[in-house]
Amino acid sequence: MIYQTDDQPIVACSTGLSENTAIGVIRLSGFTDLVGSIGPFFKKDLSKLEIRKATFVNLYDIDGNFLDEVVITYFKGPNSYNGENILEIAAHGNTLNLKRIMNAFINSGNFRLAKNGEFTYRALKNKKLSLAQVEGLDALLNASSSLMLDEGLKLLNGSLYQKYTDLYDKFLKLKAAVEINIDFAEDVGEEQSQKLLDEAVSDISTHISSLHRSASVNAKSLMSPDIVLCGEPNAGKSSLFNLFLDESRSIVSDIAGTTRDYISEYISLGNETFKLVDTAGLRNTTDVIEEEGIKRSRNLIDNAFYKILLVNINEVEKYQYHDINETLFDALIFTHFDEFEGDLNLDTLKSNLPKAIKYYSADTSKGEGRLVEISGPIGPKTTSGSIEPKELEEFNLGPMGANQKNGPIEPQDNTGPTGAKVGKNQKTGPIEPPHITDLITQDILSKYTKLRNSDPISIERHRIVINDIYSKFSEFSSNIKYLDDIAIISSEVSILEKKTAELIGIISPDDTLTHIFTNFCIGK
Numbered sequence: 460m461i462y463q464t465d466d467q468p469i470v471a472c473s474t475g476l477s478e479n480t481a482i483g484v485i486r487l488s489g490f491t492d493l494v495g496s497i498g499p500f501f502k503k504d505l506s507k508l509e510i511r512k513a514t515f516v517n518l519y520d521i522d523g524n525f526l527d528e529v530v531i532t533y534f535k536g537p538n539s540y541n542g543e544n545i546l547e548i549a550a551h552g553n554t555l556n557l558k559r560i561m562n563a564f565i566n567s568g569n570f571r572l573a574k575n576g577e578f579t580y581r582a583l584k585n586k587k588l589s590l591a592q593v594e595g596l597d598a599l600l601n602a603s604s605s606l607m608l609d610e611g612l613k614l615l616n617g618s619l620y621q622k623y624t625d626l627y628d629k630f631l632k633l634k635a636a637v638e639i640n641i642d643f644a645e646d647v648g649e650e651q652s653q654k655l656l657d658e659a660v661s662d663i664s665t666h667i668s669s670l671h672r673s674a675s676v677n678a679k680s681l682m683s684p685d686i687v688l689c690g691e692p693n694a695g696k697s698s699l700f701n702l703f704l705d706e707s708r709s710i711v712s713d714i715a716g717t718t719r720d721y722i723s724e725y726i727s728l729g730n731e732t733f734k735l736v737d738t739a740g741l742r743n744t745t746d747v748i749e750e751e752g753i754k755r756s757r758n759l760i761d762n763a764f765y766k767i768l769l770v771n772i773n774e775v776e777k778y779q780y781h782d783i784n785e786t787l788f789d790a791l792i793f794t795h796f797d798e799f800e801g802d803l804n805l806d807t808l809k810s811n812l813p814k815a816i817k818y819y820s821a822d823t824s825k826g827e828g829r830l831v832e833i834s835g836p837i838g839p840k841t842t843s844g845s846i847e848p849k850e851l852e853e854f855n856l857g858p859m860g861a862n863q864k865n866g867p868i869e870p871q872d873n874t875g876p877t878g879a880k881v882g883k884n885q886k887t888g889p890i891e892p893p894h895i896t897d898l899i900t901q902d903i904l905s906k907y908t909k910l911r912n913s914d915p916i917s918i919e920r921h922r923i924v925i926n927d928i929y930s931k932f933s934e935f936s937s938n939i940k941y942l943d944d945i946a947i948i949s950s951e952v953s954i955l956e957k958k959t960a961e962l963i964g965i966i967s968p969d970d971t972l973t974h975i976f977t978n979f980c981i982g983k
C-alpha cells in the first residue's frame with residue numbers, strides 16, 4: 460500500500476476531537492487564494508491580514524451565519540510548518556463547535572478533510588522536514604517514556620539529527636577525497652591526497668562507531684521499562700512486589716503456586732515511571748494453566764528492562780528451574796535469609812543458579828536486605844570474584860544476622876529512601892538495617908540513567924540502516940589499503956553515501972512512508 464494523496468486544500472482539527480477542551484485549533488492548508496477562498500468566512504478583506512500574527516475575528520459559514528469568535532494566524536508559504544499556505548483557527552473547543560466549523564469549510568467545496576499525518580506529509584514533500592525528523596515527530600507524539608520523548612526531540616531538530624547530517628557531510632568529504640585521488644593526485648601530490656583520504660576515513664570511523672553504540676542499546680526494554688520479579692514458587696516474589704507498592708496488592712501465601720498469572724502495577728522511582736511485574740512461580744509443571752502462566756513469565760523476563768531473580772536461600776540445593784540459566788539477572792535476592800542457618804558460602808550457593816550482576820540477601824516478608832556481592836560485567840574490579848567467607852560475614856550480617864533471634868528487629872517506619880537511618884531508639888538501639896527495596900531502587904535508577912546517557916536509538920529503521928552502514932564501512936576501511944583500483948573505492952563510497960542519505964530520509968522508500976503516516980493522527 461502506498462500513501463496516496465493529492466494537492467487539494469485540506470482541513471483538520473489539530474487538537475483532537477475526542478474531548479471538549481477550552482480551545483481547539485483547526486488548520487487549513489494548501490489553499491492558494493486566501494482572499495477569495497477564505498475571506499468570505501470572516502466577511503473581511505484578508506489581503507490586509509498580517510502574517511504570523513494572532514488576529515481576533517468573527518467566523519461565519521458560507522451562508523453568513525455566525526459561527527464563533529476565533530483567533531486566526533496566517534503562515535504564508537513557503538514559510539510555514541509544511542511550506543504551504545496555512546491558516547490556523549483557534550476556536551472554542553467544544554467538539555460540536557469544532558466539527559461544525561470544519562464542516563463549514565468542507566461544505567464550501569474548497570477543502571477536504573485531511574488524512575492522517577497529511578500536513579506533515581506535505582512538510583516532507585516540500586522538504587521542510589526529512590524522513591528522520593518525521594520519525595522523530597512520531598516518537599515524540601507517541602512516546603510513553605521520557606526517554607522516547609527525548610529521542611523524538613533529538614531527532615526532530617536536535618543532536619541526533621545533527622549526527623546523521625554530520626555523517627552525511629563526512630561521506631561527501633570522503634567522496635571528494637577519493638575524487639582528488641582520481642583526478643588531481645598529481646597536482647596535490649600523492650602523499651597529500653592519501654592523507655586527505657586517511658583523515659576522511661578515520662573521521663567517519665569515529666562517528667559511525669558512536670552511532671553504532673547508540674543503536675546497540677537494548678531498545679525494546681526502554682520503550683516501557685519493566686521490572687520483572689521471578690523465581691520458583693514461594694520464593695517471596697509477591698512479598699517483594701507488595702513491599703514496592705507499600706500495600707498488599709498481590710496475594711501472598713505459603714501455598715506454592717499462589718500467583719498463577721502475572722500482575723503489574725506502575726510505580727514511581729525517582730522521576731521515572733516503571734512497570735513492576737509479579738510473575739507466576741517458575742517450576743516444571745503438568746498443569747496446563749500454570750504452564751501458560753510460566754510461559755508468560757518467561758516472555759516478560761526476556762523483554763524486561765530490569766530482571767530480578769528471587770531464591771529462597773534455604774532451598775538453593777533444591778533449586779531446579781534451569782530453563783532460565785542463560786539469562787543474566789540484574790539482581791539475585793536470597794530470600795528467607797532470616798531463617799538461614801547453613802554455611803554461608805556464596806560460591807557454592809551461586810553454582811546451582813543462573814548468573815546475576817548483583818547479589819542480595821533479604822527477608823522479603825519484612826524488607827530488610829543487604830548487598831552481598833557485585834560481579835559480572837559492570838562490577839568494579841575490587842568487589843568482583845568471590846568474597847572470603849569472613850569478609851562476607853561482616854559485609855552481610857549485622858542486625859539481621861546471627862544475633863537476630865535474640866536481638867530486637869527495628870521497626871521499619873523510620874527507614875528513609877536511602878536506607879540505613881537511625882531507628883526510633885536512637886540512643887540505645889542498633890542502626891536501622893537497609894531496606895531491600897531502597898537498595899534495588901538505587902540500582903534500577905542507576906541502570907536507567909546509564910542507558911539514558913548512552914543516547915539510545917530505538918527506531919528500528921534507524922538501527923537497521925546504522926548497523927548496515929557500520930558493517931559495510933568497517934569492511935571498507937579495513938580493505939582500503941589493499942584496494943588499488945580507485946574506481947572500486949569510489950563506487951563503495953557512493954553506496955555508503957546513499958545509505959546515509961536513506962538514514963536521513965533524503966531518499967525514502969514508499970512503504971516506509973505508508974508505515975509512518977498511518978501511525979499519525981488526523982490534524983498532524
Ligand SMILES: Nc1nc2c(c(=O)[nH]1)N(C=O)[C@@H](CNc1ccc(C(=O)N[C@@H](CCC(=O)O)C(=O)O)cc1)CN2
Pocket residue numbers: 534537538539540547587
Ligand atoms: N500553533 C502551532 N503550534 C505548533 C505547531 C503549529 O503548526 N502551529 N507545530 C507544528 O508541528 C509545532 C511547531 N512547529 C513549527 C515548525 C515550523 C513553523 C514555521 O512557521 N516555519 C517556517 C518559519 C520558520 C522561522 O520563522 O524560523 C519555516 O520553516 O519556513 C511553525 C511551527 C508545535 N506547535
Ligand SMILES: Nc1nc2c(ncn2[C@@H]2O[C@H](COP(=O)(O)OP(=O)(O)OP(=O)(O)O)[C@@H](O)[C@H]2O)c(=O)[nH]1
Pocket residue numbers: 690691692693694695696697698699710711712713714715716717718719738739740741794795796797798821822823824825
Ligand atoms: N521468613 C520469611 N518468610 C518469607 C520471606 N519472603 C516471603 N516469605 C513468606 O513465604 C511465603 C511465600 O511468599 P510469596 O511472596 O507468596 O511467594 P511467591 O514467590 O509470590 O510465591 P508464588 O506466587 O507461589 O510463586 C509467604 O508465606 C511469605 O510470607 C522471607 O524472606 N522470610
Ligand SMILES: [Mg+2]
Pocket residue numbers: 696697698709710711717718737738740
Ligand atoms: Mg506470588
